[in-house]
Amino acid sequence: MTRQADHLAQVRAFAATTLAPAAARWTKGDAPDPDLFRAAAALGLFGIELPVEAGGLSFDFAHKAAVCATLAAVDFGFAMSVVNTHNAALRLHLSAPTLAARHLPGLLSGQVLACTALTEPGAGTDVAALQTRATQTADGWMISGHKDWIINARHAGLSIVFAKCGAGDDGPAIGAFLVDLTAPGATRHATEAGFAQDSMGTGGFILDGVALPSEALILPPGTAFRAILSEINGARAYVAAMCCAMLGAAIDTAARYGQSRHSFSMPLMDHQAWRLALAQAQTDLAATHALTDRAIAAIPDDPAAQLLAAQAKVHAVQTCQQHLPALLHAMGAEGLRPTHCLTRHLAAVQSAALTDGAIAPLLERVARLSWPATPPMKD
Ligand SMILES: Cc1cc2nc3c(=O)[nH]c(=O)nc-3n(C[C@H](O)[C@H](O)[C@H](O)COP(=O)(O)OP(=O)(O)OC[C@H]3O[C@@H](n4cnc5c(N)ncnc54)[C@H](O)[C@@H]3O)c2cc1C
Known part of the structure; x- marks a missing residue:
């Protein structure tokens, strides 16, 4: 081994x-x-x-x-x-x-624990609209702003925070800072979501004039935006792999249940109408797995990585969104028990659809990479 x-x-x-x-x-x-x-x-x-x-x-x-x-x-x-x-x-x-x-x-x-914070109450897909600002001081930086919907933020000790530097107001003005979230002026909060996903520690924080030493600027303006865009391809590929794993676990759970649960004197699995739903999910999972494996193999250096990662994430999320409700239904009331993974994965895929790029901007990326003359998406 x-x-x-x-x-x-x-x-x-x-x-x-x-x-x-x-x-x-x-x-x-x-x-x-x-x-x-x-x-x-x-x-x-x-x-x-x-x-x-x-x-x-x-x-x-x-x-x-x-x-x-x-x-x-x-x-x-x-x-x-x-x-x-x-x-x-x-x-x-x-x-x-x-x-x-x-x-x-x-x-x-x-x-x-640590987090990476781009999103703000007024800036999600449109990252360049973020309002957190860092201004230079005699011995470093002073940073103020509000970040929300950040994984780990409710209990993270450290955050990589993306902020506009100085007076700049566009993408190239964005830099990334390491911020101690226990420092004076930093206040963390939990972000409640209707779907129970507390294991992600989703939260936010307000930075109110937090003083930072000069070395806290870990990605200077001009480099940070590009760095995050390249990092995010990897994130899209592993989120696609995670979606495949959630769907695979749901299929296995339903299949095991279908072999032991009887209706009309035979296992559910022996009813053809019942098992076709699982077979369809298994078939679609095989296709999304193949695309996801190609995306993973392309990270980081293959020129096709950006396109494959966007396609894999869209396909994996949508395959989960299509099949998880049907698999839950296939288990009848039993599927709702928290001892099974189905309700957890059903909720999680709604988060997976948003983290590291929502579906519309990803499809937009696919269009622009496939047909480079496509005009940019209107935000
Ligand atoms: C559970 C969870 C964890 C997260 N963790 C992090 C994290 O750790 N760090 C971080 O920085 N962020 C994080 N996010 C935020 C995530 O990156 C954003 O939710 C995502 O970028 C979308 O932004 P938004 O939610 O503000 O939606 P918006 O940008 O407001 O978009 C709303 C909807 O409109 C669509 N849309 C937007 N613009 C257009 C357009 N021009 N044309 C067509 N459709 C459009 C989007 O696809 C979306 O469906 C997390 C989100 C969730 C739900």
Whole structure:
């Protein structure tokens, strides 16, 4: 067994024996116990792509996507929480060695969670409309603004915050700062969502004149916008993999139930009309899996990565949106129990549809990459 295969087997065991029993409680609104993040850290999940010298595992992007999918098969929210802290740790390692030396021990050990904050009450798809502003001071920066709908923000210790610098008001004016969310002037809040997804720790924060040292600027204006656009291709590909895993888990759950539940003196699975719904889901899953695998293989350097990642995310989300309700229905009332994954995944896919790009802007990207003369989408 290779190191990566051996690691994935350990993650599968963790997901089955530790996460699955806890996830049923998250469906009802409980948050994950902090010890679970430390257990994830013991498996190296916050440092998958970081080099061994920096405390990571030195594994590749495809392995990170496989880990995300394995966790998401149980709970999308927990998987997103882990990968968002991982990605912040990786960004610090790549862009800010001094800050990395200070903060990686907390992040890699699962003691400190982190988030990446672009979205604001008035700026989602239209990232360039963000209003958070950083102004230079004698010894660094002062940052003010409001971020909302941010994974991990309700309890994260650190955030990579995207803000306009100085007087600039367009995309190139955006820089990224590392902000300590426990610093004076920073106030975190939970963002409540109708679909119970508390394992994602979704929240926001208000920054009211938070003072930052000069080195807090980890991606200077002119580079930050481009960096996030390139990072987001990877995120779209692993979210697609997570959707595949959620649908796969739902099909397995329904199939197991259909073999044991009887109606009219035979297992549900023996009724042809019943099993065709599962067969259709399985067939569509095979197609979206194939597209997702191509997108993952294209990250980061293949010129087709942007197109494939957008297509994979759209297709995987829509395949889940089509089949998860039918699979839930196929289990009758039993499907509604939180001990099964179906209601959790049904809710999660609505979040997956928005994180790292909603469907319309992704289709717009597909159009512009396929037919480059297409005029830009009107916001
Ligand atoms: C659970 C969850 C977790 C999230 N985590 C993070 C995070 O960690 N960090 C972060 O920065 N953000 C995060 N987000 C925010 C996410 O990135 C945004 O929700 C997303 O960018 C869409 O923005 P919006 O919700 O403001 O919708 P809007 O931009 O207001 O769009 C509303 C709808 O209109 C459509 N639309 C928008 N513009 C156009 C147009 N020009 N033409 C046609 N249709 C259009 C969109 O597709 C969407 O369906 C998260 C969101 C959710 C739900």
